[in-house]
Amino acid sequence: xxxxxxxxxxxxxxxxxxxxxxxxxxxxxxxxxxxxxxxxxxxxxxxxxxxxxxxxxxxxxxxxxxxxxxxxxxxxxxxxxxxxxxxxxxxxxxxxxxxxxxxxxxxxxxxxxxxxxxxxxxxxxxxxxxxxxxxxxxxxxxxxxxxxxxxxxxxxxxxxxxxxxxxxxxxxxxxxxxxxxxxxxxxxxxxxxxxxxxxxxxxxxxxxxxxxxxxxxxxxxxxxxxxxxxxxxxxxxxxxxxxxxxxxxxxxxxxxxxxxxxxxxx
Amino acid sequence: xxxxxxxxxxxxxxxxxxxxxxxxxxxxxxxxxxxxxxxxxxxxxxxxxxxxxxxxxxxxxxxxxxxxxxxxxxxxxxxxxxxxxxxxxxxxxxxxxxxxxxx
Numbered sequence: 001x002x003x004x005x006x007x008x009x010x011x012x013x014x015x016x017x018x019x020x021x022x023x024x025x026x027x028x029x030x031x032x033x034x035x036x037x038x039x040x041x042x043x044x045x046x047x048x049x050x051x052x053x054x055x056x057x058x059x060x061x062x063x064x065x066x067x068x069x070x071x072x073x074x075x076x077x078x079x080x081x082x083x084x085x086x087x088x089x090x091x092x093x094x095x096x097x098x099x100x101x102x103x104x105x106x107x108x109x110x111x112x113x114x115x116x117x118x119x120x121x122x123x124x125x126x127x128x129x130x131x132x133x134x135x136x137x138x139x140x141x142x143x144x145x146x147x148x149x150x151x152x153x154x155x156x157x158x159x160x161x162x163x164x165x166x167x168x169x170x171x172x173x174x175x176x177x178x179x180x181x182x183x184x185x186x187x188x189x190x191x192x193x194x195x196x197x198x199x200x201x202x203x204x205x206x207x208x209x210x211x212x213x214x215x216x217x218x219x220x221x222x223x224x225x226x227x228x229x230x231x232x233x234x235x236x237x238x239x240x241x242x243x244x245x246x247x248x249x250x251x252x253x254x255x256x257x258x259x260x261x262x263x264x265x266x
Numbered sequence: 267x268x269x270x271x272x273x274x275x276x277x278x279x280x281x282x283x284x285x286x287x288x289x290x291x292x293x294x295x296x297x298x299x300x301x302x303x304x305x306x307x308x309x310x311x312x313x314x315x316x317x318x319x320x321x322x323x324x325x326x327x328x329x330x331x332x333x334x335x336x337x338x339x340x341x342x343x344x345x346x347x348x349x350x351x352x353x354x355x356x357x358x359x360x361x362x363x364x365x366x367x368x369x
Binding site for chain 1: 269270272285287289332333334336338
């Protein structure tokens with residue numbers, strides 16, 4: 001009798017535990033995010049970015065109001081959901097942050113190389129993140145629609161796809177190891193499947209975001225940098241071709257997804 | 267100078283809900299930097315709110331309050347068009363005052 005009883009008890013525990021754990025973890029995090037959304041500190045960075053956008057700065061004492069983010073000089077609304085894209089003046093496909101640095105260099109006379117080499121969270125990099133937050137916020141609720149008409153944009157998509165599936169580093173990881181299938185997670189964090197459209201407000205459509213755990217505002221460049229750190233790859237350069245190519249890949253895949261950036265993350 | 271606060275005040279019935287987001291580092295004085303040196307404490311110590319110039323809230327805060335604090339409170343008798351003023355003072359004597367109109 002006794003062994004049978006134990007077997008019976010353990011089976012019932014196994015049967016109900018996974019369903020319970022899955023539901024409560026995802027729901028619990030969703031509830032937590034909902035509570036935090038009421039006072040998302042990303043609003044503070046948005047306000048800072050807006051002030052920086054209009055403020056005359058740099059050796060040329062100019063504002064960024066003439067900056068062309070792809071929809072004409074000074075047009076901010078809707079620009080975020082069409083980036084990265086090809087810019088004829090620089091002859092490159094650029095993402096939001098790389099484009100902002102270009103504008104800061106050409107309009108304000110700031111040193112682009114210096115900004116690119118500044119570590120995240122210091123000096124002008126903080127300003128780039130705040131500006132990116134402001135620009136992203138102007139497109140909140142709009143749907144992603146990256147242009148793919150230029151040959152360079154199509155080329156970057158193909159490169160991005162290769163980078164996404166490229167395995168390397170001491171763990172032999174690729175982006176696809178964690179983000180290539182549905183239903184994966186790291187600890188309690190659900191991972192979006194970025195090889196297809198992950199849906200509204202997930203993945204590419206959620207960054208820049210405020211990270212509650214470290215109290216920092218992160219743009220997509222820092223998000224990708226940290227993904228590579230977790231894969232134990234060498235750090236990619238800020239605004240490097242590889243990071244922009246992956247962004248094009250994720251952005252094109254997310255066509256039609258609603259942007260909720262700047263969002264809040266645990 | 268400190269960055270501005272974000273204040274939203276919404277009237278419902280005979281009261282208004284005020285949501286305040288403050289921009290502050292809120293260092294506890296317990297953390298160390300990469301060189302091993304203690305980062306000095308730096309936090310908001312006093313928070314006060316006024317409704318059309320009349321004090322409605324007075325709070326004393328300490329280092330246990332999070333970075334970029336969020337404060338929500340309800341003001342009885344506040345209606346659309348009223349002014350809500352919020353002020354904080356930190357332990358370095360730095361202060362910031364912002365005003366919002368109840369909508």
